[in-house]
Amino acid sequence: MNNITLDSLISTLGQIVANFGMKLLAAIVIWVVGFWIVKKLIASIGTAMKRHKVDPSLASFSLSFLNITLKVFVIIIILTTMGVQMTSIVAVLGAASLAVGMALSGTLQNVAGGMVILLFKPFRVGDTIVTADGRTGVVKKIMIFTTQIYTFDNQVLFLPNGALSNGVITNLSQGGIRRTDLTVGISYGDNIENARKLTLKLLSKEKRVLKTPEPEVFLASLDDSAVTLTIRYWTKYEDLLPTKADVLENIYKEFPKNKLNFPFPQMDVHVKKK
Numbered sequence: 001m002n003n004i005t006l007d008s009l010i011s012t013l014g015q016i017v018a019n020f021g022m023k024l025l026a027a028i029v030i031w032v033v034g035f036w037i038v039k040k041l042i043a044s045i046g047t048a049m050k051r052h053k054v055d056p057s058l059a060s061f062s063l064s065f066l067n068i069t070l071k072v073f074v075i076i077i078i079l080t081t082m083g084v085q086m087t088s089i090v091a092v093l094g095a096a097s098l099a100v101g102m103a104l105s106g107t108l109q110n111v112a113g114g115m116v117i118l119l120f121k122p123f124r125v126g127d128t129i130v131t132a133d134g135r136t137g138v139v140k141k142i143m144i145f146t147t148q149i150y151t152f153d154n155q156v157l158f159l160p161n162g163a164l165s166n167g168v169i170t171n172l173s174q175g176g177i178r179r180t181d182l183t184v185g186i187s188y189g190d191n192i193e194n195a196r197k198l199t200l201k202l203l204s205k206e207k208r209v210l211k212t213p214e215p216e217v218f219l220a221s222l223d224d225s226a227v228t229l230t231i232r233y234w235t236k237y238e239d240l241l242p243t244k245a246d247v248l249e250n251i252y253k254e255f256p257k258n259k260l261n262f263p264f265p266q267m268d269v270h271v272k273k274k
Helices: 002-051 056-081 086-103 105-120 161-166 192-205 237-257
Strands: 128-130 136-142 146-150 156-160 177-186 216-222 227-236
Touching (some): 002 056, 105 161, 192 227
Antiparallel strands (some): 128 136, 136 146, 216 227
């Protein structure tokens, strides 16, 4: 009797181990194959989005969200394969969602912030932005939790979507054209009208300076050592910095040739003899 009971126990344990081994093997296969399929599917969807010229901002966010969702789905299938009941999974997910939601309220705010960015589009992939804390860079990706930007010295910044959606953002790329204000000082006694005409002539030769609105040159202030002129013109955003550099260089070369001098700070000292 004891031998029969022992044999039955061993047989039962063997079946349990065999069943568990088969489930574990199946779970491993599902893990490997499932994650491989998710990777290929995300890559295919990304290629299709590029081919159909989907907005890069929407594409990066959607792919990030879909990648996480599909991986969670694969994990649920693995747990079900291992014999975990769906009711248990749902109960655990409900409790975990509550706990994680309380612990990661900031993270959930970032998800909501990403959706706000995609909905209202304060910026898009490729735009140059300045954040509320003074960080400047080009937007490369808008992901589910963060936005990736590259600074002009090629640093990579990951900014939380929640802060971006709630903070002040300056978008330097929107608007199409930008105004540039330059200040140039000439010496007292120099002919202001000649300076104005010469500057407008230089601006008219610069193809990147727009004709409308028209460039302006006017007297801005009478300072201690200089008569200060303001030069105002409009360019396309992408021409902003190179045009500014070329205009300043041309002014520096041409003003002295036309008897317009750049003053140096100076001070008159009067010595009174006793």
